[in-house]
Amino acid sequence: MPLPDARPVTPAPATDKVLIRLEQVGRRYHVGDSEVVALADVSLEVRPEELVVVLGPSGSGKTTLLNMIGALDSPTEGRVVVAGQDITHASRKELFAFRRHGVSFVFQTFNLFPALTALENAEFGADVAERPDPRTVAVEMLERVGLGDRLGHFPHELSGGEQQRVGIARALASGNPILLADEPTGELDFQTGVQILELLHAHAHTGRAVVIVTHNREIARIADRVVEISSGRVVRVGPPEEGQVEISDLRW
Numbered sequence: 001m002p003l004p005d006a007r008p009v010t011p012a013p014a015t016d017k018v019l020i021r022l023e024q025v026g027r028r029y030h031v032g033d034s035e036v037v038a039l040a041d042v043s044l045e046v047r048p049e050e051l052v053v054v055l056g057p058s059g060s061g062k063t064t065l066l067n068m069i070g071a072l073d074s075p076t077e078g079r080v081v082v083a084g085q086d087i088t089h090a091s092r093k094e095l096f097a098f099r100r101h102g103v104s105f106v107f108q109t110f111n112l113f114p115a116l117t118a119l120e121n122a123e124f125g126a127d128v129a130e131r132p133d134p135r136t137v138a139v140e141m142l143e144r145v146g147l148g149d150r151l152g153h154f155p156h157e158l159s160g161g162e163q164q165r166v167g168i169a170r171a172l173a174s175g176n177p178i179l180l181a182d183e184p185t186g187e188l189d190f191q192t193g194v195q196i197l198e199l200l201h202a203h204a205h206t207g208r209a210v211v212i213v214t215h216n217r218e219i220a221r222i223a224d225r226v227v228e229i230s231s232g233r234v235v236r237v238g239p240p241e242e243g244q245v246e247i248s249d250l251r252w
């Protein structure tokens with residue numbers, strides 16, 4: 001398995017080692033005359049080096065929670081502080097900067113740019129984060145995820161697992177302190193899914209925080225901490241209920 005990105009991240013202020021803090025966060029949507037409570041009273045703290053799995057069934061609010069942390073959506077109640085920045089009431093300009101330098105995303109369906117090569121897709125991650133020499137960073141990250149020999153391939157010329165590894169290279173290329181992954185193995189077979197989890201796990205242990213959203217209870221067993229949600233509420237926080245396992249011991 002390739003080595004994780006060992007580049008040090010900009011540390012959170014010494015007084016605040018928490019990278020993600022949600023305080024009694026709620027999110028309501030209004031659809032016609034009815035109200036949907038997607039999240040209610042969610043409090044959570046995630047520190048550097050932590051791999052947290054948010055576990056819950058379909059419709060429980062997992063993606064909404066990830067969108068709060070990634071500043072893709074705003075809470076209707078509570079406060080969200082990420083990478084030392086209160087993003088709850090941040091201006092559009094502040095949010096723009098936060099999304100470039102605070103978080104990166106890995107998606108279930110990869111979301112690569114179809115007209116860009118693997119190298120160009122990964123380079124995009126470094127570009128957006130305004131890293132110097134984005135091409136060199138992109139090559140390095142693709143080598144790190146084992147795709148050094150696929151730089152010129154377009155997404156349709158890659159397998160699903162390879163596409164997801166490009167998605168991870170793109171996220172790693174940003175150098176951002178927080179990586180958010182929404183069902184990153186959802187489209188992949190077991191063996192390929194395990195490779196992806198290995199990469200995310202290794203990344204967390206380079207001083208970043210990684211949050212993985214899944215409905216798969218078995219995947220939750222690799223977490224340092226599991227946040228279980230049901231109907232928008234946290235129902236359990238703690239080590240994996242069925243016991244923590246090495247990724248190589250996972251079965252699903």
Ligand SMILES: Nc1ncnc2c1ncn2[C@@H]1O[C@H](COP(=O)(O)OP(=O)(O)OP(=O)(O)O)[C@@H](O)[C@H]1O
Pocket residue numbers: 029030031036037038056057058059060061062063064065215
């Ligand atoms: N923009 C929206 N407008 C109205 N309701 C929404 C909106 N986004 C989400 N919801 C509702 O909020 C609830 C939580 O949705 P969310 O997508 O966060 O769930 P999830 O756990 O990620 O589900 P899945 O695993 O199926 O993706 C659902 O009931 C959903 O219908």
